[in-house]
Amino acid sequence: DQQVKQNSPSLSVQEGRISILNCDYTNSMFDYFLWYKKYPAEGPTFLISISSIKDKNEDGRFTVFLNKSAKHLSLHIVPSQPGDSAVYFCAASADYGQNFVFGPGTRLSVLP
Amino acid sequence: DTAVSQTPKYLVTQMGNDKSIKCEQNLGHDTMYWYKQDSKKFLKIMFSYNNKELIINETVPNRFSPKSPDKAHLNLHINSLELGDSAVYFCASSQRGRRDTEAFFGQGTRLTVV
Numbered sequence: 001d002q003q004v005k006q007n008s009p010s011l012s013v014q015e016g017r018i019s020i021l022n023c024d025y026t027n028s029m030f031d032y033f034l035w036y037k038k039y040p041a042e043g044p045t046f047l048i049s050i051s052s053i054k055d056k057n058e059d060g061r062f063t064v065f066l067n068k069s070a071k072h073l074s075l076h077i078v079p080s081q082p083g084d085s086a087v088y089f090c091a092a093s094a095d096y097g098q099n100f101v102f103g104p105g106t107r108l109s110v111l112p
Numbered sequence: 113d114t115a116v117s118q119t120p121k122y123l124v125t126q127m128g129n130d131k132s133i134k135c136e137q138n139l140g141h142d143t144m145y146w147y148k149q150d151s152k153k154f155l156k157i158m159f160s161y162n163n164k165e166l167i168i169n170e171t172v173p174n175r176f177s178p179k180s181p182d183k184a185h186l187n188l189h190i191n192s193l194e195l196g197d198s199a200v201y202f203c204a205s206s207q208r209g210r211r212d213t214e215a216f217f218g219q220g221t222r223l224t225v226v
Contacts, residue, residue, distance in 0.1 A: 034214055042220070043204075043220050044155070046214040087153070089155060091215075098162070100145075
């Protein structure tokens, strides 16, 4: 039973354009959401997070949007750069920032 | 200065063997985890360990056992290795009780059982 879903296994975007990665969740107890970026042969690295009391959080080129009623969040990267090419994992927690549940990931390719 | 480090990075072993993967964090966190990334690339939590409280994912076989000599270490011991145990194993840590916190991950250990 997948509690966190990322329905697009891959996404290709032209350099300079916007990348939009989507994530859906089923557990209404989740109250904290994160995005991680992963390069091959490395561990996931934290990118940006959002608490359920907010609907938007921005950090430089990265913005995360949360729609609680739809149980949906998205990560916007603008402008996209070739160095953003990686696998992006959506994660959620119902436990004060513990026991993070991960989605299956979306492989983003930013084409020069 | 690596925040979460795990060793070895690669481990190839035969079926039936017993092996351990070590993990150390220097972040002062009080909660550590083991995650397994399977062939389908899903990252699934195996264990969560906080101040001697162990939470086990019920799907994890009891051949897997975490051992924590102190707050900064959480090692993973695997008995009687099987082919299906081949995966990448990630150690992670976080600080309990802080709402806006994230888990920090090690670089992963690629385990291959032959």
